[in-house]
Amino acid sequence: MFKEPLRRLHRCYISAPYGIDLGSLPVLLGERQIGWNWASEDVPGELGYVKGIERCDFVLAVLDGTKSDHRVLYEMGIGEGLGKPIFVVALNKRVNSFAMSKFSIATVGLGEAAALAFQLDLFLSTPHETIFTRELPSPSHARPVVPKIERSGAGAARGSALEQRVYEIIIGAGGSAIVEPKDDAGAAAPDLLMWLPHQEPSLLDPAVIEVKLSGTHQIARTVERRLLSFMQAGGVQSALLLTADEPVPRFRSIAPNFFWLSVDDFERLILEGHLGFHLRGMRNRAAHGAP
Structure with missing residues (x-):
């Protein structure tokens, strides 16, 4: 935990x-x-x-x-x-x-x-928020945990920097986030837990996030299975895979509440306030078998 x-x-x-x-x-x-x-x-x-x-x-x-x-x-x-x-x-x-x-x-x-x-x-x-401050856009009332960097090597450093960027995007948009280290058994936990209730509480309050430099069909499927297991155990509504590169074409998720986005698209959508709307569209297309 x-x-x-x-x-x-x-x-x-x-x-x-x-x-x-x-x-x-x-x-x-x-x-x-x-x-x-x-x-x-x-x-x-x-x-x-x-x-x-x-x-x-x-x-x-x-x-x-x-x-x-x-x-x-x-x-x-x-x-x-x-x-x-x-x-x-x-x-x-x-x-x-x-x-x-x-x-x-x-x-x-x-x-x-x-x-x-x-x-x-x-x-x-999670930092305490009252109902009077929870919906304010400014994050000044709460400062979530800053990501820990425990990896080594140039590629790992770039990956950690990408996680830090995602974290700062969430905080800058008025959300909250905490970092998930490995648990006592050594099993990998999601990189981030995000709360963004003012955009889409049913999907983003909270959501789990995995951040990777790049992804393939196989990597995305592995991440999806692991995050779905984590979601089912904890009652989390959504899971996001964020990569530096664009998602590979024709990837179909197993569950409608697993989403793969590039970090650039994630940043654009969250800052525009359209992330929840976009994820709902992705979920509806996945539920009907559309790409």
């Missing part, structure tokens, strides 16, 4: 529908040495929500698409007002549309330990 330092968040306030089984959440929080509580029992009435949230470092909100979400949304609003980071888990896609538009939401079951752990670590590794 991540080797970048996680946020120093030691206690969370859980807001969830009454009577819900928290599944893997308590265990995952315990593994990360994060304590948790509900509304404060020593303060009567609705003030218990406020006091409980005040005493915690972040809010963990669970939405299930029922009327119970109204209270959870209320407590999320209190958390935002108090400046607390909010990690939102949606158990299905019937959640409130306002919440979907304003918060980064992980759609995952509470019993899906691996996917839930991935999403929790993403949250803990």
Whole structure:
């Protein structure tokens, strides 16, 4: 998983529908040495929500698409007002549309330990943004992790420079990104994780990115299979292969949410604000078998 330092968040306030089984959440929080509580029992009435949230470092909100979400949304609003980071888990896609538009939401079951752990670590590794600053074009409110260069050789140096360029493009467009080093088992992880919700949240909040100097059909297929496995484990919506050269002609992806672009095209589209629109077009063509 991540080797970048996680946020120093030691206690969370859980807001969830009454009577819900928290599944893997308590265990995952315990593994990360994060304590948790509900509304404060020593303060009567609705003030218990406020006091409980005040005493915690972040809010963990669970939405299930029922009327119970109204209270959870209320407590999320209190958390935002108090400046607390909010990690939102949606158990299905019937959640409130306002919440979907304003918060980064992980759609995952509470019993899906691996996917839930991935999403929790993403949250803990990402700079805190409130709903009031998340949509601003300026990246000054958050400075994500700068890529680490651990390779050797001239070709590796050029590859690292290309990753740095992609990173700077994302930040310059008002997005966020973190770098994925190799995990403890030595397996290669994606080069970057990108958040660009103001362009296309359903595809780019987040997306995984692999950066290479050049690509062939075989290289692209290998990258696609590896990134699809990573996406399925973590609930990420899209994967991008970015190369210094143009994509090879007649390449067809296995999945409609895998996209191959040149770095130049990626930069042009993201700076014009058209990246989401372009990727939707690529996805629709792939879904209908068109090149």
